[in-house]
Amino acid sequence: MACWYVPQSPTVVSDIFLLTKHLAYLDYSDLKNPTTSPEENEHSQSSFIAQKNCLPKLIDSEIKLQKLNAFSNWMKSRRYAESTIAAYCEALKTFLRFYHAKEISEITNEDLINFNNDYILSNHLSASFQNQVINAIKLFFKTVELKNMDVELIHRPKRAHVLPNVLSKEEVKLILNAHHNLKHKTILSLIYSCGLRRSEALNLALSDIDSKRGLIIVRQAKGKKDRVVPLSEKMLAMLRDYYTACKPKVWLFEGQDGKSKYDERSLASVLKLALEKCQMDKPVTLHWLRHSYATHLLEGGTDLRYIQEILGHSRSTTTEIYTHVSNKNIQRIISPFDSL
Numbered sequence: 001m002a003c004w005y006v007p008q009s010p011t012v013v014s015d016i017f018l019l020t021k022h023l024a025y026l027d028y029s030d031l032k033n034p035t036t037s038p039e040e041n042e043h044s045q046s047s048f049i050a051q052k053n054c055l056p057k058l059i060d061s062e063i064k065l066q067k068l069n070a071f072s073n074w075m076k077s078r079r080y081a082e083s084t085i086a087a088y089c090e091a092l093k094t095f096l097r098f099y100h101a102k103e104i105s106e107i108t109n110e111d112l113i114n115f116n117n118d119y120i121l122s123n124h125l126s127a128s129f130q131n132q133v134i135n136a137i138k139l140f141f142k143t144v145e146l147k148n149m150d151v152e153l154i155h156r157p158k159r160a161h162v163l164p165n166v167l168s169k170e171e172v173k174l175i176l177n178a179h180h181n182l183k184h185k186t187i188l189s190l191i192y193s194c195g196l197r198r199s200e201a202l203n204l205a206l207s208d209i210d211s212k213r214g215l216i217i218v219r220q221a222k223g224k225k226d227r228v229v230p231l232s233e234k235m236l237a238m239l240r241d242y243y244t245a246c247k248p249k250v251w252l253f254e255g256q257d258g259k260s261k262y263d264e265r266s267l268a269s270v271l272k273l274a275l276e277k278c279q280m281d282k283p284v285t286l287h288w289l290r291h292s293y294a295t296h297l298l299e300g301g302t303d304l305r306y307i308q309e310i311l312g313h314s315r316s317t318t319t320e321i322y323t324h325v326s327n328k329n330i331q332r333i334i335s336p337f338d339s340l
Contacts, residue, residue, distance in 0.1 A: 017097045018123070064096050067104060067144055074143050079224065088136040091129070094119075095137055109150050112137065127157035164291035166325050171280065172292055178274035186242040187253050187262070188270065191286060193235040195293035195311055197222065198286045202261050204252040211236055218312065227312045294319070298326045 006012055068089055075085045098119050099107060112134075120130050134156060141149045167175075172192055179185040191201050200218050208217045214236065216229045231239075248254050253262040271286055290311070297307050308319040 013100055014098065017100070064104070067140075068092065068096075071140050071144050075139075081222075087132055088139065091133040091136040092140050095133060104145065112149060130157055163325050164295070164321060165284075165288045166295045167282075167284065167288055167292045169296060171282075172289065172296075174278040174280065175271075175274050175284070175289075178277040179270070182242055182245050183253070184270045184274070186238055187267065188274065188289070189238060190235060192289040192293050193232055194229045195290050195297075196229070197290060198264060198267060202251075202253060202264065202267065205250060206248060206252055209239065209252065211240075221312055223312070223314060225312060225314075227309065229310055291322070291325075294322045295326055298322050 006016070009015075071092065072085055072089055075088065080088075095115060096104070098115055099111060102111070115133075116130065119125075120133065138149060141147045176185065176189050176192065179188070187201060190196065191198070194216055196218070200221050203219070204216070208219060209231070210217065211231075214231045214233070216231050218227050218229055220226060246254075249258065251261045254260065255262055255266075267286065271284065275282075275284055294307055294311055297310075298304065304316070304319055304323070307322070308316055311319060313319045
C-alpha cells in the first residue's frame, strides 16, 4: 500500500521525528483530537484508524507554523543574517517537535531542562548545537510569546578552545598553483591574499576593487560591517589578467549565466579539485586559507591590531588565538633536553 505501519507506543511520534528530523517536516494534523480508546476500536474495520485515535492529543501544526513564521519575520525585520534565521528556526522546530503534544503556552523552564537532558545529551549532539537551541528558544519566547524563559537553568556547555587550522606557506603555494584555470586560481588566491571569508569573496563587485589605492572594500560582511583590506601588487596583477580574460560585468566572480554570483558549491568544488591535484590529504576548507593568512601575517611581524582590522574581528581576543599557532617565537625556545 506504499506506506509503513508502526506499533503504537507513548513515544512513537517522537521516535519518528528523531529519525526524520534532517529529512522532512512531518504534518501530523490528522492525528490530533482522539475520540476513542484502543479498546473501543478493537473491532474497527481499520486498524490504522484505531492506531491514530489512540495517539495522545496533538496540537494543530498550523499554530506552530504561524509562530515560527512570526519568529522568522521578527528576525528579518531586525536584519539578522539569513544563515542565523535559518539556524534558529531549525533549532526551534526541533524543540517544538519534541513537545508536539504540548501547547506552546504550557512549556515551562522544566521542559527546557528535560529537552537538554533527554534529547540533546542523550543523542550526543554537539555543544554548538546545544547553545544554538538555547539561544533560539530564549529569543523566541522573549519576542513572540512575550515570556522570559530562565535559560540559565540549563547548563550550557563549556566553550571549547579550538586552535585554528593553519597551512604552511609551501602548502598554500601548492594549493594555489594546482589550477591552470585562471578564474579558479584567482578566486583561491584572493581568499588567501586578503584573508577573506567565502561569502566575502563571492559578494565582491567590480566597484569594490580600488586598484589606485591598492585596497578592496568588503561591504556588509559578518556583523553588517564594512572594512577595507590591503591588495598586494601581485594579486592586483592577477586580477587584471583575470578581468581581461573573463570580462566580468557586475560581480567580480560570476556564475555561468554571467548575471548571478559564483555559486558556493562550485567554489567548494574548486578547492576540492585543487587538493586532489596536489595530493594533499588534509581536510582543508576555504576558511583554512583565512587562518593561514592571519598566522603568516603575524609571523611576518604585522601588529596584532592591524590583523584584527583586516580580518574584521570585533574583539581583539578573537584575533589573539593566532598567537597560539604562530611558530615565530615557539621555535626559538630551546628544550632543556638539548642541554643534558
